[in-house]
Amino acid sequence: MKYISTRNNHPPVECAQAINLGMVPAGGLFVPRDVPRIDIASLAGGSYQDTALRVLTPLMTGYTGEELLTCIEHAYNPDTFDTEGVIELAQLDERRSVMELWHGPTAAFKDVALQIMPHFLAAAKRKVGETRHTVILVATSGDTGTAALQGFRDCEGISIIVFYPEAGVSEIQKLQMITAEGSNTHVVAVKGNFDDCQNGVKGLFSDNALAEDLAKTGFTLSSANSINWGRLCPQIVYYIRAYLLLVEQGKLEMGAPVDFCVPTGNFGNILAAYYAMRMGAPIGRLLCASNRNKILTDFFETGVYDKNREFFRTMSPAMDILISSNLERFLYEVTGHDADRIALWYEDLAARGRFTVDADTKSAMDAILEPGWVDEPRVLDAIGRTYRSCAYAVDTHTAVAVAMSENASPASGHMVIDSTASPYKFSRRVVEAISGGGIRDEFRSVDKLHELTGMPVHRAVRDLRHKPVRHTRSISTGAMRDAVLDILARIE
Numbered sequence: 352m353k354y355i356s357t358r359n360n361h362p363p364v365e366c367a368q369a370i371n372l373g374m375v376p377a378g379g380l381f382v383p384r385d386v387p388r389i390d391i392a393s394l395a396g397g398s399y400q401d402t403a404l405r406v407l408t409p410l411m412t413g414y415t416g417e418e419l420l421t422c423i424e425h426a427y428n429p430d431t432f433d434t435e436g437v438i439e440l441a442q443l444d445e446r447r448s449v450m451e452l453w454h455g456p457t458a459a460f461k462d463v464a465l466q467i468m469p470h471f472l473a474a475a476k477r478k479v480g481e482t483r484h485t486v487i488l489v490a491t492s493g494d495t496g497t498a499a500l501q502g503f504r505d506c507e508g509i510s511i512i513v514f515y516p517e518a519g520v521s522e523i524q525k526l527q528m529i530t531a532e533g534s535n536t537h538v539v540a541v542k543g544n545f546d547d548c549q550n551g552v553k554g555l556f557s558d559n560a561l562a563e564d565l566a567k568t569g570f571t572l573s574s575a576n577s578i579n580w581g582r583l584c585p586q587i588v589y590y591i592r593a594y595l596l597l598v599e600q601g602k603l604e605m606g607a608p609v610d611f612c613v614p615t616g617n618f619g620n621i622l623a624a625y626y627a628m629r630m631g632a633p634i635g636r637l638l639c640a641s642n643r644n645k646i647l648t649d650f651f652e653t654g655v656y657d658k659n660r661e662f663f664r665t666m667s668p669a670m671d672i673l674i675s676s677n678l679e680r681f682l683y684e685v686t687g688h689d690a691d692r693i694a695l696w697y698e699d700l701a702a703r704g705r706f707t708v709d710a711d712t713k714s715a716m717d718a719i720l721e722p723g724w725v726d727e728p729r730v731l732d733a734i735g736r737t738y739r740s741c742a743y744a745v746d747t748h749t750a751v752a753v754a755m756s757e758n759a760s761p762a763s764g765h766m767v768i769d770s771t772a773s774p775y776k777f778s779r780r781v782v783e784a785i786s787g788g789g790i791r792d793e794f795r796s797v798d799k800l801h802e803l804t805g806m807p808v809h810r811a812v813r814d815l816r817h818k819p820v821r822h823t824r825s826i827s828t829g830a831m832r833d834a835v836l837d838i839l840a841r842i843e
């Protein structure tokens with residue numbers, strides 16, 4: 352199966368090439384030409400790794416079974432995930448479960464994809480005969496950076512440069528990044544917000560002069576953001592896995608639909624749920640939960656995507672995003688692969704910061720997706736309430752989805768809420784919500800949260816206290832290109 356561009360501006364490529372390139376050089380994203388269907392019932396039983404192999408095989412044609420198996424074994428094992436099943440399902444109440452996606456090395460759901468994606472990329476380079484040194488550029492709102500640094504650290508033939516908004520990430524997130532180990536990791540603070548970082552990185556990818564210069568010196572660029580298909584397909588796996596677990600636990604009959612409620616930023620995680628649905632997972636509705644930066648809620652309600660608006664810093668920084676890159680893939684799918692329309696909308700977005708979809712597209716989206724947003728006080732309330740009524744602590748991102756799930760009318764028998772980070776990663780706010788009193792110091796909050804809940808402190812946070820700072824570079828938004836050149840000049 353080939354991968355094609357959402358803007359019809361690139362010849363079809365094999366999966367390995369889509370992963371090697373990261374995004375379409377002329378703008379646009381790679382998507383599968385056809386979404387393969389699998390028989391979900393036939394996947395019952397087995398391990399997470401078994402499910403992964405069955406789900407990835409038809410999506411990643413061109414990779415041999417043996418290659419995929421090696422990638423899976425390297426990514427999901429007792430050294431990388433602290434639970435045998437990779438993910439866990441916790442029951443909140445009769446009708447709601449929480450899918451814990453944060454058992455990997457950096458305590459956020461992004462590990463599930465970023466522990467395996469570097470192996471996909473290394474294999475992709477061999478397959479397409481890419482001998483140049485790959486430079487991974489990452490824009491992060493906090494969690495991607497750390498997870499990517501962890502996933503790519505000491506990978507042969509690959510270096511990684513992470514850009515993060517200096518004042519837009521939590522203390523723990525920042526510490527995780529600036530203490531990142533590995534001889535091939537580089538971390539740069541940018542004096543701007545996440546969209547500045549993301550636009551800067553997108554600009555570098557579409558900078559032909561830069562690409563030519565880099566090629567001459569033996570470098571090529573790629574991406575670990577969820578614009579890279581290699582990030583998305585490992586996420587499809589856990590939706591199918593969660594479904595199988597619910598059936599195993601007797602909460603659902605095989606074939607009965609389940610709803611997923613997803614705290615959303617760049618629209619990658621929820622898009623993976625959509626593809627899981629297209630592959631045959633019985634998913635009823637997708638609830639798209641936003642924080643105060645509710646551009647997606649407004650879009651799904653009105654059909655107008657408008658980024659000309661105030662940007663808020665919230666307590667769920669990984670969701671503080673005004674340009675949700677993966678929405679482009681969703682639009683391409685719901686318009687029945689209408690690349691011309693997609694190209695026009697994204698021209699509008701680039702030129703005027705907004706676009707409007709037609710009524711047919713809007714109703715196609717309405718049939719799949721229910722939008723909602725939650726303001727800051729309600730996020731805190733949801734953390735406190737969930738702790739008191741279910742004895743379960745959630746982080747500030749998961750809490751956005753939990754709050755939305757409280758008022759959602761269940762379309763299916765059961766709802767699964769994606770838990771995207773360990774509460775320990777955002778301890779300060781979680782303690783404030785649970786105990787009413789805030790502690791300013793992050794690590795004292797971690798201790799307090801442990802004292803309150805008895806939950807084991809996530810190792811990603813526990814080990815952070817004593818790690819030395821290794822990355823101190825800080826630049827203005829206009830200096831990203833120079834920073835890349837400077838860093839590459841030092842790689843031999």
Ligand SMILES: *Cc1c(COP(=O)(O)O)cnc(C)c1O
Nearest residue numbers: 494616617618619620669748771
């Ligand atoms: C990245 C992230 C999100 C948003 O996920 P998207 O795939 O960008 O929609 C939500 N919560 C946490 C904790 C994250 O790290």
